[in-house]
Amino acid sequence: MTESTEHSYSLSYASRAADSAWGTYLSQVDRVAPYLGKLGRWTETLKRPKRTLIVDIPVEMDDGSVRHFEGFRVQHNLSRGPGKGGVRYHPAVCLEEVMALAAWMTVKTAAVNLPFGGAKGGIRVDPALLSRSELEKITRRYTSEIGIIIGPQQDIPAPDVNTNAQIMAWMMDTYSMNVGATATGVVTGKPVELGGSLGRVTATGRGVFVTGREAAGRIGLKLEGARVAVQGFGNVGSTAAKLFADAGAKIVAVQDSKGTLFKESGLDVAKVKAAHDSRGVHTCADGECLDKEQFWDVACDILIPAALEAQITPERAKRTRAKLVLEGANGPTLAGADDILADRGILVVPDVICNAGGVTVSYFEWVQDFSSFFWTDAEIDARLDTILTDALRKIWSEADRHAISLRTAAFVVACERILKARQERGLYP
Ligand SMILES: NC(=O)c1ccc[n+]([C@@H]2O[C@H](COP(=O)([O-])OP(=O)(O)OC[C@H]3O[C@@H](n4cnc5c(N)ncnc54)[C@H](O)[C@@H]3O)[C@@H](O)[C@H]2O)c1
Numbered sequence: 001m002t003e004s005t006e007h008s009y010s011l012s013y014a015s016r017a018a019d020s021a022w023g024t025y026l027s028q029v030d031r032v033a034p035y036l037g038k039l040g041r042w043t044e045t046l047k048r049p050k051r052t053l054i055v056d057i058p059v060e061m062d063d064g065s066v067r068h069f070e071g072f073r074v075q076h077n078l079s080r081g082p083g084k085g086g087v088r089y090h091p092a093v094c095l096e097e098v099m100a101l102a103a104w105m106t107v108k109t110a111a112v113n114l115p116f117g118g119a120k121g122g123i124r125v126d127p128a129l130l131s132r133s134e135l136e137k138i139t140r141r142y143t144s145e146i147g148i149i150i151g152p153q154q155d156i157p158a159p160d161v162n163t164n165a166q167i168m169a170w171m172m173d174t175y176s177m178n179v180g181a182t183a184t185g186v187v188t189g190k191p192v193e194l195g196g197s198l199g200r201v202t203a204t205g206r207g208v209f210v211t212g213r214e215a216a217g218r219i220g221l222k223l224e225g226a227r228v229a230v231q232g233f234g235n236v237g238s239t240a241a242k243l244f245a246d247a248g249a250k251i252v253a254v255q256d257s258k259g260t261l262f263k264e265s266g267l268d269v270a271k272v273k274a275a276h277d278s279r280g281v282h283t284c285a286d287g288e289c290l291d292k293e294q295f296w297d298v299a300c301d302i303l304i305p306a307a308l309e310a311q312i313t314p315e316r317a318k319r320t321r322a323k324l325v326l327e328g329a330n331g332p333t334l335a336g337a338d339d340i341l342a343d344r345g346i347l348v349v350p351d352v353i354c355n356a357g358g359v360t361v362s363y364f365e366w367v368q369d370f371s372s373f374f375w376t377d378a379e380i381d382a383r384l385d386t387i388l389t390d391a392l393r394k395i396w397s398e399a400d401r402h403a404i405s406l407r408t409a410a411f412v413v414a415c416e417r418i419l420k421a422r423q424e425r426g427l428y429p
Helices: 003-007 021-035 037-047 095-111 132-146 165-179 200-218 235-246 269-278 292-297 314-319 335-343 357-371 377-402 406-425
Strands: 051-060 066-077 083-090 118-124 155-159 227-231 250-255 260-262 288-290 302-305 324-326 347-349
Touching (some): 021 335, 021 406, 066 095, 066 155, 083 095, 083 165, 132 165, 155 357, 200 235, 200 347, 235 269, 292 314
Parallel strands (some): 227 302
16 A cells, blocks of 8 residues: 555544544554564564444433433454453543553453453443443343354453442353353452452552562662552552552552542551542541642652553653652553653552552463352462562563663563564464
C-alpha cells in the first residue's frame, strides 16, 4: 500500500493516541525494540491485539426501563498460553484502555514467567449507580456475551477495579450454566468456597510490598520509619499500606476518589480503611484533609500509585519528593513523567512486576482448581514471595547489564519470552 493510499483511510483503532493508555504502552514497546536483536522482526506482534470483542449488554433496570451498556474483552497475545486478565467496571472504560490493560497483562505474565498470555475486559458503567440485582444481571449478560472466547483453557478473567469475588462467582456460574458443567477454572479471584485461593484477595498488595521491600533494600532505604504515600485505598492500596505499616513504615498520606488525608506521624491503616469503605478516606478523624493536588507534594520516601492510569504526569513527577515509586496501579506513569523520574534519580518499580502478585496467585488458583487440591496460606505467601523476588532479581540484572530502567528491563525480559514463543510456534497457516 502506498503512503497516499494509506492516508485516505481513517485512523486504525490500533494507532497511537498521545498520552492515552494505549499510547503509553506503544511508546514502552518502542523503547524495548533496540534490545531485542533478531527477535525484533516480530515486534509488530506486540503492537496489535490478537482479538478484540465489543458486546452490547441490554439490562432491564429495577424501574422497568431497558438500558444498554458497552462491554469489552481483548486478548492481546496468546503466544505463551491462555489469556489472563481482569474485568473492570468503570464509566471511563473504552476499547483503547482495555487494549492497553490487556497488553500490560501480556508483558506482566511473561515478566514473571507465568504460562499465560495477556487479556483484559471491562464494562463502561458506574457500578455505584446499580442495585445488586442490576449488577448481577449486567455481569451475567456480559459473561454470556464474551462466553464465545473465554474458558479455562482459552482466557481466564479475574477482578480489577470495582469488581470482586462475588462478581467472579456470578461469572463462573453463568459460564458453567452455559457449558453444562461446573467450570471453576474459568475465572480466578473467586470466593474460597467456590474454588478460590487463599491469599488471592491480598496478593496484589502483598506483591507491591515484596517488590518494594527488595527495591528499598537495594537502594539502602530502611522500611522502619520510611514515609509512605498511597494513592487509591481499595484492594491494592490498602493491603500494601497495611504490610508497609506492619514492617514499621509510616503511612503519611492517603488519597481516594473522594479526598486526601495526611498525618506526618503516620495514619492508622485500619481506621482509614474503615472510612474508605463507608464514605471515603477524608471522613477519617485520624488525620487532616488536604486538597487533591497537595497529595503529590507530601514529604515521603515511597510513593504508591494504586488507583488508575496516567496519575503521575510530567508536572507531578517534577514535584514528588519520593525516592522510590511502586506502581500498584496499571500504567500510572506517563512516558514523559518516567523520564523525569529517571533524571531525578527516583527509582520506579514498574507495574508489570510490582503489581504482578495478583496474577501470580491467580495462577496458583487456576492450578489448584485443575488439580482440586488446595494449598495453605503459608504455602501461597511463600511461593508468591519466591516468584516475585526471583523475577525482580532477573529484571534488575538485565537493567544493570544494559544500563536501562527497570521498566525497560522488565519489557526486555518479557518481550524476549513472548517473541521467542511466537518465533518457535511460527505463523499459521
Ligand atoms: N485487584 C487486583 O488484583 C489488581 C491486580 C493488578 C493491578 N491492579 C490495579 O491496581 C489499581 C487499583 O485496583 P484495585 O483492585 O485496588 O481497585 P479498587 O476498586 O479496589 O480501588 C481503587 C481505589 O482507587 C481510588 N480511586 C479511583 N479513582 C481515583 C482518583 N481519580 N484519584 C484517587 N483515587 C482514585 C478509589 O477510591 C479506590 O480507593 C488498578 O490500576 C488496577 O488495574 C489491581
